Amino acid sequence: MSAMPLLTLAIWVPILAGALVLATGSDRNASLARTIALLGAIAGFVVTLPLAISFDTAVAGMQFIETTPWIPRYHVNYSLGIDGISLLLIVLNSFTTILVVLAGWKVIESRVAQYFAAFLVMSGLMNGVFAATDALLFYVFFEATLIPMFIVIGVWGGPNRVYAAVKFFLYTLLGSLLMLVALLYLYRASGGSFSLADWRALPLGMTPQVLVFLAFLVAFAVKVPMWPVHTWLPDAHVEAPTGGSVVLAAIALKLGGYGFIRFSLPIAPDASHALSGFMIALSLIAVVYIGLVALVQTDMKKLIAYSSISHMGFVTLGLFLFERLGVEGAVIQMISHGFISGAMFLCVGVMYDRMHSRQIADYGGVVNTMPIFASFLMLFAMANAGLPGTSGFVGEFMVIMAATKVNFWFAFTAATTLIFGAAYTLWMYKRVIFGAVANPHVAELKDLEAREWIFLAVLAIAVLWMGIHPAPFNAVLEAPVADLLQHLSKSKLP
Amino acid sequence: MSLTAADFVPIWPELLLLVMVCVILIADLFLRDDQRNGVYVLSLLTLAACAVVTVVSAGSDVSIVMHGMFVDDPMSDALKVMVYLAVGVMLVYSRTYIEARGMFRGEFYTLVLFATLGMMVMISANHFLSLYLGLELLSLSMYALVALQRDSAESTESAMKYFVLGALASGMLLYGMSMIYGATGSLEIPRVAERIANGQANATILVFGLVFVVAGLGFKFGAVPFHMWVPDVYQGAPTAVALFISTAPKLAAFAFAIRLLVEALGHPSLLVEWQQMLAILAVLSMAIGNITAIAQTNLKRMLAYSTISHMGFLMLGLMSGTVDGYGAAMFYVAVYAFMGLGTFGMIMLLSRKGFEADRIEDFKGLNRRSPWYAFVMLLLMFSLAGVPPTVGFYAKLSVLQAALDAGYIGLTIVAVLLSLVGAFYYLRIVRLMYFDEPTDTAPIVASAGARVLLSVNGLAALVIGIVPGWLMTLCQQAMQASL
Numbered sequence: 001m002s003a004m005p006l007l008t009l010a011i012w013v014p015i016l017a018g019a020l021v022l023a024t025g026s027d028r029n030a031s032l033a034r035t036i037a038l039l040g041a042i043a044g045f046v047v048t049l050p051l052a053i054s055f056d057t058a059v060a061g062m063q064f065i066e067t068t069p070w071i072p073r074y075h076v077n078y079s080l081g082i083d084g085i086s087l088l089l090i091v092l093n094s095f096t097t098i099l100v101v102l103a104g105w106k107v108i109e110s111r112v113a114q115y116f117a118a119f120l121v122m123s124g125l126m127n128g129v130f131a132a133t134d135a136l137l138f139y140v141f142f143e144a145t146l147i148p149m150f151i152v153i154g155v156w157g158g159p160n161r162v163y164a165a166v167k168f169f170l171y172t173l174l175g176s177l178l179m180l181v182a183l184l185y186l187y188r189a190s191g192g193s194f195s196l197a198d199w200r201a202l203p204l205g206m207t208p209q210v211l212v213f214l215a216f217l218v219a220f221a222v223k224v225p226m227w228p229v230h231t232w233l234p235d236a237h238v239e240a241p242t243g244g245s246v247v248l249a250a251i252a253l254k255l256g257g258y259g260f261i262r263f264s265l266p267i268a269p270d271a272s273h274a275l276s277g278f279m280i281a282l283s284l285i286a287v288v289y290i291g292l293v294a295l296v297q298t299d300m301k302k303l304i305a306y307s308s309i310s311h312m313g314f315v316t317l318g319l320f321l322f323e324r325l326g327v328e329g330a331v332i333q334m335i336s337h338g339f340i341s342g343a344m345f346l347c348v349g350v351m352y353d354r355m356h357s358r359q360i361a362d363y364g365g366v367v368n369t370m371p372i373f374a375s376f377l378m379l380f381a382m383a384n385a386g387l388p389g390t391s392g393f394v395g396e397f398m399v400i401m402a403a404t405k406v407n408f409w410f411a412f413t414a415a416t417t418l419i420f421g422a423a424y425t426l427w428m429y430k431r432v433i434f435g436a437v438a439n440p441h442v443a444e445l446k447d448l449e450a451r452e453w454i455f456l457a458v459l460a461i462a463v464l465w466m467g468i469h470p471a472p473f474n475a476v477l478e479a480p481v482a483d484l485l486q487h488l489s490k491s492k493l494p
Numbered sequence: 495m496s497l498t499a500a501d502f503v504p505i506w507p508e509l510l511l512l513v514m515v516c517v518i519l520i521a522d523l524f525l526r527d528d529q530r531n532g533v534y535v536l537s538l539l540t541l542a543a544c545a546v547v548t549v550v551s552a553g554s555d556v557s558i559v560m561h562g563m564f565v566d567d568p569m570s571d572a573l574k575v576m577v578y579l580a581v582g583v584m585l586v587y588s589r590t591y592i593e594a595r596g597m598f599r600g601e602f603y604t605l606v607l608f609a610t611l612g613m614m615v616m617i618s619a620n621h622f623l624s625l626y627l628g629l630e631l632l633s634l635s636m637y638a639l640v641a642l643q644r645d646s647a648e649s650t651e652s653a654m655k656y657f658v659l660g661a662l663a664s665g666m667l668l669y670g671m672s673m674i675y676g677a678t679g680s681l682e683i684p685r686v687a688e689r690i691a692n693g694q695a696n697a698t699i700l701v702f703g704l705v706f707v708v709a710g711l712g713f714k715f716g717a718v719p720f721h722m723w724v725p726d727v728y729q730g731a732p733t734a735v736a737l738f739i740s741t742a743p744k745l746a747a748f749a750f751a752i753r754l755l756v757e758a759l760g761h762p763s764l765l766v767e768w769q770q771m772l773a774i775l776a777v778l779s780m781a782i783g784n785i786t787a788i789a790q791t792n793l794k795r796m797l798a799y800s801t802i803s804h805m806g807f808l809m810l811g812l813m814s815g816t817v818d819g820y821g822a823a824m825f826y827v828a829v830y831a832f833m834g835l836g837t838f839g840m841i842m843l844l845s846r847k848g849f850e851a852d853r854i855e856d857f858k859g860l861n862r863r864s865p866w867y868a869f870v871m872l873l874l875m876f877s878l879a880g881v882p883p884t885v886g887f888y889a890k891l892s893v894l895q896a897a898l899d900a901g902y903i904g905l906t907i908v909a910v911l912l913s914l915v916g917a918f919y920y921l922r923i924v925r926l927m928y929f930d931e932p933t934d935t936a937p938i939v940a941s942a943g944a945r946v947l948l949s950v951n952g953l954a955a956l957v958i959g960i961v962p963g964w965l966m967t968l969c970q971q972a973m974q975a976s977l
Contacts, residue, residue: 069963070963072967074966140882143883143887150924155861166925170917178907184895185898
């Protein structure tokens with residue numbers, strides 16, 4: 001292991017790059033801001049590569065540990081460390097940031113520096129969330145991500161952006177404030193420690209466990225989002241600019257799933273077992289009901305937003321089956337969803353930039369004018385529908401396998417997504433892409449330019465790679481998942 | 495009994511300030527209008543000198559001098575330095591503002607410095623009489639400051655309200671103190687505590703006195719249901735004075751609460767009594783402050799309600815009844831004072847002659863006009879809302895932690911939910927600044943000093959938020975060494 005504080009770099013390089021971008025000031029220096037932003041994003045990604053290269057898959061615990069006292073008064077440490085789960089999410093996050101910068105390259109014309117700075121800062125903060133092993137540090141990063149996202153949705157979003165931004169902020173803040181109470185409670189119960197490792201080992205009675213679990217549930221369920229606290233997501237997605245949607249779907253939603261893995265499950269294992277039926281029910285409702293809701297959407301972004309909620313249902317389902325395949329599947333699903341939903345939103349962005357409409361009805365016959373784009377979208381649509389050979393299949397399949405072991409009907413209900421998912425995605429695809437050229441605007445469309453080509457191609461490779469050869473991902477996950485399940489199998493009741 | 499030289503060492507800062515106010519008062523008579531800047535500079539230098547004297551003489555011991563009237567302990571040193579800082583920053587922010595409104599006269603500075611002296615006496619009081627004297631010196635200077643713009647009907651009205659209600663509160667305090675004196679036979683704070691501990695005091699009279707004292711304190715803090723004066727005074731007073739009222743005196747009021755409630759009446763039998771009273775004040779203040787603030791269209795009025803809710807949070811720390819809790823409350827009040835400085839500073843930055851910039855709409859589109867100050871205001875608003883990584887979060891965290899430690903789980907949850915309500919109206923300011931187009935397009939005029947200081951103030955909300963440890967530890971140690 002190298003002596004460099006790699007995790008600190010992964011957090012602070014993007015944030016400092018963001019500050020630098022902000023310093024370029026007004027829109028007169030827009031091209032300079034863009035260049036610095038791209039370099040910053042690439043630098044942010046490059047510093048995460050050594051993490052992936054020198055990561056030891058055999059170790060179950062935390063790696064690349066850094067600890068410095070931060071708030072001595074409350075024994076809070078600036079302590080970082082990652083396991084396989086965090087590693088995948090950190091790399092995914094840093095990678096997505098590059099795509100987001102590319103996606104906003106031309107489209108964003110006003111307050112350019114602020115736009116890119118917000119995304120870079122957010123990227124660093126998200127890395128902080130995934131790397132923090134101290135609960136208060138986690139909370140600070142977790143909450144801080146709200147501020148740039150709020151600004152991004154509100155400033156560069158669509159017509160109803162103000163409503164969406166405020167709804168997004170207050171919804172998530174409500175969740176996290178309850179979590180704060182739980183954190184304070186655990187701090188007290190553990191005799192004055194915010195360390196996640198201490199909390200993991202802390203024996204807790206059933207009532208406190210359930211209360212803590214519920215407080216965490218509110219925070220993370222809003223983030224995931226789980227039915228019925230999902231209603232902020234379609235609003236936020238529809239109004240957000242393309243980059244905002246990509247980061248929301250690809251990264252921000254993962255904070256919820258990650259929170260379950262890091263907090264709810266290890267800290268309150270008995271409550272998790274006791275409430276697993278409830279969690280599974282909520283997940284299945286999300287998978288089926290939200291899948292049906294997606295079917296009737298007329299707005300492409302809204303459709304993908306609902307499809308995201310439905311897919312995230314698999315994550316929570318997988319986690320609460322307490323099966324190795326399920327938990328691994330859940331994490332794989334998170335990563336894969338990051339690629340696929342990111343790609344889908346970027347594709348909608350490509351069309352929106354040309355037509356300034358997200359309505360399915362305004363399109364038709366796009367394949368005639370944008371054949372290359374149509375083929376890319378085809379791949380991502382198939383992946384979204386869970387076609388074998390794409391990354392979308394792997395996670396869902398693993399979760400369904402795990403569900404079969406637990407209860408046939410869980411698996412059966414979850415598997416309906418393969419039908420609904422295919423229905424809403426491909427139906428949208430058909431209406432937008434195929435058919436005769438619907439109107440003169442479509443006839444004037446130009447196919448992908450080099451910049452768009454690059455980010456879609458990179459994502460296509462990622463989706464296929466994960467679909468065809470998921471072994472490296474599983475290898476990274478194996479040890480931490482086994483460790484988590486081992487921990488979950490023991491009661492923490494005193 | 496006579497005073498020795500040793501009696502005078504701890505009161506050097508007060509003596510220095512007193513002498514300097516007199517010097518400024520006299521010097522002002524001989525200055526022409528174009529030389530008035532001298533008063534401003536001299537006032538700032540005085541504050542700086544007081545700060546130096548206080549810091550140099552600061553130790554970790556508690557010394558009681560002047561026949562038990564005056565105490566010098568780490569808490570008083572820390573709070574005094576914060577007061578100098580708050581007053582100094584306020585003077586810099588308000589320089590352009592008061593000049594544009596014809597208030598740039600010697601009176602403003604002498605009144606401000608007398609008020610500062612009052613606060614210092616309050617902070618260091620070891621005796622009910624010195625406590626009361628300090629409070630009155632502060633209050634009387636304040637009444638005059640609010641009314642300083644004598645042609646403004648609004649200012650006069652709010653000065654009137656402030657005076658009547660303030661006098662009533664002082665009366666209550668005095669009445670409460672007299673009852674405590676009746677019960678214990680002493681006005682000296684340690685003596686009072688000693689008699690109560692020995693069981694020599696009449697419990698009924700003592701509790702009666704306590705009720706009056708808490709009511710008086712409630713007035714001074716502006717806690718519900720004694721808050722009626724706060725919105726009117728904030729709105730009516732010149733912004734510079736509203737800034738002053740909302741910052742430094744809160745530090746003094748905190749010291750006042752510690753001296754009276756904790757040091758004099760901190761015996762466990764009384765602690766339970768005032769804990770319950772403070773709990774009611776805290777919940778009401780947080781609820782009514784936060785909910786009413788949503789409906790405001792005047793920014794100063796909104797900040798007034800926001801202050802009320804923050805005082806509720808402060809009480810949450812005070813009522814925990816532990817040294818940790820008092821430390822948390824001290825941290826909270828310091829952070830609050832410093833955020834108040836910034837927000838009112840922003841209002842003054844945007845205002846100009848004939849335009850107060852005190853409506854919420856006046857902040858519309860600030861990001862278009864000046865991205866930097868919009869960012870500063872953004873940091874301050876998120877800090878007031880208590881969103882990490884700004885310093886306001888740690889302030890909330892520490893009082894919530896103290897309340898939870900004292901076993902008030904329900905109260906903590908209520909406080910957390912009400913702070914969500916609070917986030918809504920702070921967010922509205924951010925929303926207007928960033929998401930809307932500006933209605934006011936005039937360029938921002940302010941002195942270089944105010945610009946730099948305001949930027950530092952805003953950035954500090956973030957930087958102290960990233961490294962909050964030292965300030966927390968400082969407050970904690972000051973409390974531990976003093977109690």
